[in-house]
Amino acid sequence: MSIPRYTDAPHKNRQDLRNLRHMLPYLWDYRGRVLVALVSLILAKLATVGIPVLLKEIVDTLDVEKGQALVLPIVLFLGYGALRLGSSFFNEMRDAVFARVRYGAMRKLSHQVLQHLHRLSLRFHLERRTGNITRDLERGAQSVSSIMNYMVFNILPTVAEFLLVAVILLSQYEPRFTIVTFLTVAVYIVYTMLVSEWRMHYRHRMNALDSQANGQAVDSLLNYETVKYFNNEQFELHRYHDTLDEWEKAAVKSQTSMSLLNFGQGAIIAIGLTFIMIYAGHGVVNGEMSLGDLVLVNTLMLQMFMPLSFLGIIYRMLKYTLADMDLVLKLLNREEEIRDASDAVPLQVRRGEVRFEQVAFAYSPDRPILRDVTFTIRPGQKVAVVGHSGAGKSTLARLLFRFYDVSAGRVLIDGQDIRQVTQQSLRDAIGIVPQDTVLFNESIFYNIQYARPGASQEEVEQAARMAHIHEFIANLPQGYDTVVGERGLKLSGGEKQRVAIARVILKNPAILVFDEATSSLDSQSEQAILKALHEVAEQHTTLVVAHRLSTIVDADEILVMEAGQILERGTHTTLLARDGLYRQMWRLQQKEEQQAIPPSPLPEA
Incomplete structure (x- = not known):
């Protein structure tokens, strides 16, 4: 049984920046909460980056020569604990405050889409496939929450942390540390974007086949009696199976290409981190850096590269959710065939002729x-x-x-x-x-x-x-x-x-x-x-x-x-x-x- 040929053309016509701008009104409705969430984000990152700086001071204080009295830096330890506590508190504060924004946006978009569907003409509803639309709407509403989640909980924190680390490296250490860090990040981002763009069409095909399979299943259930009248259970199952078979192939290709992407990202981070540690170790041997500096540089790099490794996943998921969101926004942009005139007035029924x-x-x-x-x-x-x-x-x-x-x-x-x-x-x-x-x-x-x-x-x-x-x-x-x-x-x-x-x-x-x-x-x-x-x-x-x-x-x-x-x-x-x-x-x-x-x-x- 043949499967309709999938085309990637609709996604090539996507306008991601325009779709992101479409989300601004949802954010503006909760601008107070957004502001509090952003302040909490900045404070959380200041605390996070401050932890390795304070750890450096603790290590340097404890790293004394033999014969010298060892004094326990209680204040530094208390400060270290306070920064850990502050990082956790402000992260949770950000999540709690922003929850209303995320779920409020989902509610408003879902309501807006259903309202628009009711406004569309009978012609549209005679041509639509219910199963496809329900699946697209489900993914589209979820995409708004996901995009906000990625932006506020992943992308912005990573950018903020990267900038803070860059300031510390530039102000306290040789430029080569900053150069290697920037070069590693740049190569990582370029590699991630190029490979992700190459493999995106597998995800698009998965979405299209997923919606198609869901539409076939819903159609067969809505027409249950007709299926039984003509003994076509096997026909419907074969049709559904063939579509799922194509979906499975696309899903496998998507997963294997993602494994290739993940390995490349890990290799780039490993190479960059190795060079950083070689330079730091060389500085300690030459007496240019203390043991605390080595710990600081290593901790800063780990703190920055850990979210950066997730940033690759976030970028891919952001592209996926933008693709999902695009389907809903195209539906919202569909013109209403039957509109009230700009000067329309209520009907006055006097006689009923x-x-x-x-x-x-x-x-x-x-x-x-x-x-x-x-x-x-x-x-x-x-x-x-x-x-x-x-x-x-x-x-x-x-x-x-x-x-x-x-x-x-x-x-x-x-x-x-x-x-x-x-x-x-x-x-x-x-x-x-x-x-x-x-x-x-x-x-x-x-x-x-x-x-x-x-x-x-x-x-x-x-x-x-x-x-x-x-x-x-x-x-x-x-x-x-x-x-x-x-x-x-x-x-x-x-x-x-x-x-x-x-x-x-x-x-x-x-x-x-x-x-x-x-x-x-x-x-x-x-x-x-x-x-x-x-x-x-x-x-x-x-x-x-x-x-x-x-x-x-x-x-x-x-x-x-x-x-x-x-x-x-x-x-x-x-x-x-x-x-x-x-x-x-x-x-x-x-x-x-x-x-x-x-x-x-x-x-x-």
């Missing part, structure tokens, strides 16, 4: 869906739209909700172009019962109350009664607290639709849309629901997208669509009187219903 005025629409330029569609639903009227699949019926509801903008023409509510009003006020005024009802994996009460989160138990139950589902819920062991399962899979299609009907009843909007709302119901339930819907729709402007013509015979007007155009319009009676498409559809459905009725059993002899 809906008008489609010469509307044309296409999902893509080469796929026109609607052409010159004009009709009006007057206040309190019920207008039904029928037609074969692909005629553009459900697209009308999506345009009314402004999930898409029309390509030409206008959609008006009480004379207001819906592109000139806020999306929130528009959708507050409309309620829908969709053909495919998807419920939250929460209780039935939660799913009904979702239409109006502040609704009381009595209001929820009343809506359920009007949707003829209260008795069913009441007979469940846990009643309204019954959890419906992911996407409502524990309920039948008819039960889910009745929950959706109860939900729209609870919302009580001025305009109602029924998108084949009874398609999953049996005939008896359908009649009960139709009666309830008729009662609900009496005082509302109603658009009904229907497949079963028997459900819309009472409509004030029926629009018959074909290939994105309205071919016929009128009441059920007037349309039947014509020898047109509606009459053909009616006869065909009547014939199908008659054939579906089982024959009566023969009387016994």
